[in-house]
Amino acid sequence: MNARTTALSALIACRRQGAWADGALKEYIARDRLDRRDAALATRLVYGVVQNRLLLDFWLERLVKGGTGRLQPVVLDILRLGLYQITQMDKIPPSAAVNEAVEQGKKYASRQAAGLINGVLRSALRQRDALTPPEDLSIRYSHPRPLVELLEAQVGAGELEALLQSHNQLPPLTVQRNPLAVSEADFRRELADAGVEATPHPWCRDSWLLQGSGSLEALPLFRRGGFYVQDPAARLAVTAAGLEPGMRVLDVCAAPGGKSFAAAMDLGGEGSVLACDIHPHKITLLERGAARLGLPNLTARLQDATAFAPELADQMDAVLADVPCSGLGVIRKKPDIRYKDLEPLGRLPEIQRRILDNVSRYVRPGGVLLYSTCTILHRENEAVAEAFLADHPEFSPEPFPLPEALGGEHRAMVTLYPHRHGTDGFFICKLRRTT
Incomplete structure (x- = not known):
C-alpha cells in the first residue's frame, strides 16, 4: 500500500462510518504497515482534505461540469484528495497526484469515473494560478458559517481570522516525560538514538516537542513508560x-x-x-x-x-x-x-x-x-x-x-x-x- 491509498481508505471510513480522522488514520496506517515517511504523508493528506473540505468543494463546483451533486461519494473523495495535492502541496509532482487519482478512480469507481477525474484534475492544473481562496472566511478556512459566527462572538472580528487559520495548522506533537521512569538526560539520549528530535517546551515543565517520531507506540522509550502524549x-x-x-x-x-x-x-x-x-x-x-x-x-x-x-x-x-x-x-x-x-x-x-x-x-x-x-x-x-x-x-x-x-x-x-x-x-x- 502507498500513502495515498491509505489516505483514501481513511477518508472513506470518515464518510461512511462517521469515524474521526485521527482514529481512522491510526487504524489504516497500521493495517497498511506504512513506514515513518509514508505515515506522515498519509496524515498530511487526510488532515489537509478535512481541514480544507469547503474550499476544495468550492473549487470543484467550478471545475466539474454540472457541479459535484451527481458524483459518486468516492469520486468526490478522490477529487478532493487529488485537488488538495495540486493546490496545497508543492513538493508533490502534479503528474503523480493526477495519475494516482486516476488509478484510484478505476479501482474504487469505474473507468468512466477515472476519465472524469483525469479531466477535472488536469483542468485544475491548467487553472492552478486562478484557484485562489475567496474572501468569505467560512470557505477560505473551511468552517461552516454558523461556527464562524459562534467563534466571532467569542473572540471578536479582529482575532477571528487568526483563530480560523490556527485551526488549519498541524499542531506540534507534545509529550510529557515521566520523571518516575526516566531522567531528562536518558530521555533525550534514547529519543535521539531512535532518530527523534526532542525540544523542551518553552514554559511547560517536563513537556517536550517531538519531531520525526513516526509511530509513538513503536518507540522503546514509549513502551517502557518514558512518556505520554499531552498538550x-x-x-x-x-x-x-x-x-x-x-x-x-x-x-x-x-x-x-x-x-x-x-x-x-x-x-x-x-x-x-x-x-x-x-x-x-x-x-x-x-x-x-x-x-x-x-x-x-x-x-x-x-x-x-x-x-x-x-x-x-x-x-x-x-x-x-x-x-x-x-x-x-x-x-x-x-x-x-x-x-x-x-x-x-x-x-x-x-x-x-x-x-x-x-x-x-x-x-x-x-x-x-x-x-x-x-x-x-x-x-x-x-x-x-x-x-x-x-x-x-x-x-x-x-x-x-x-x-x-x-x-x-x-x-x-x-x-x-x-x-x-x-x-x-x-x-x-x-x-x-x-x-
Whole structure:
C-alpha cells in the first residue's frame, strides 16, 4: 500500500462510518504497515482534505461540469484528495497526484469515473494560478458559517481570522516525560538514538516537542513508560491544582488519562489517584496506560460523574473535573469537529453543571475543585463556573500562577487559545472549598 491509498481508505471510513480522522488514520496506517515517511504523508493528506473540505468543494463546483451533486461519494473523495495535492502541496509532482487519482478512480469507481477525474484534475492544473481562496472566511478556512459566527462572538472580528487559520495548522506533537521512569538526560539520549528530535517546551515543565517520531507506540522509550502524549494546556490544569505527595485525588472524567497520569506523577508515587469514567472500554485504556507508565498509585473505576457515590463524600484533597464539552478548542487535532451539528452543543452547560454540582461533594473542606474544558466558549466555561459559585458559597475562586510566557499573572480562571498561546483551546478554573 502507498500513502495515498491509505489516505483514501481513511477518508472513506470518515464518510461512511462517521469515524474521526485521527482514529481512522491510526487504524489504516497500521493495517497498511506504512513506514515513518509514508505515515506522515498519509496524515498530511487526510488532515489537509478535512481541514480544507469547503474550499476544495468550492473549487470543484467550478471545475466539474454540472457541479459535484451527481458524483459518486468516492469520486468526490478522490477529487478532493487529488485537488488538495495540486493546490496545497508543492513538493508533490502534479503528474503523480493526477495519475494516482486516476488509478484510484478505476479501482474504487469505474473507468468512466477515472476519465472524469483525469479531466477535472488536469483542468485544475491548467487553472492552478486562478484557484485562489475567496474572501468569505467560512470557505477560505473551511468552517461552516454558523461556527464562524459562534467563534466571532467569542473572540471578536479582529482575532477571528487568526483563530480560523490556527485551526488549519498541524499542531506540534507534545509529550510529557515521566520523571518516575526516566531522567531528562536518558530521555533525550534514547529519543535521539531512535532518530527523534526532542525540544523542551518553552514554559511547560517536563513537556517536550517531538519531531520525526513516526509511530509513538513503536518507540522503546514509549513502551517502557518514558512518556505520554499531552498538550501543555491540559498539563497546566493539573499543575494549577497544586498537588502534593500524600494527597487523595479524584479525576471524574479521566479518559484518555493524561490528567490522571500527570496527577500521579505530581504525587511522586505517594498518595492516590482515582481515575473514573463512564465507559468500560476507557477504563481498560486507563489501566493499560497506568501500567505502562508504572503508576501503582492510580486506580481506575467505572463511575458516572453525574451519579453520587456516597463513599467518596468529603474524602478528596483535589477533584479534577475535565467535563464533556463541545471540543472546539481541539479543532487543530480533530479537524472534523468543525462539521458537527451545533444545536446539541447548547445542552452541554446543563450537563457540565450537573457534574460540578455532584462531584463538588467529594471535595473535603480545604480541598480543591479544578474545573476544565477543551473549548473556548464562554457559555461552557466562565458562565458554568460562575453559576456554580452562585449556588455553592462553600467554594471560592483561588488564583494560581501562570507561566511568565502566559503573562505571569495569578488568575483563578484562564482561557488559552491556539492562535494566542500555541496550545489547544482550553479553560482552567481553580476553586477552593473554604467550609
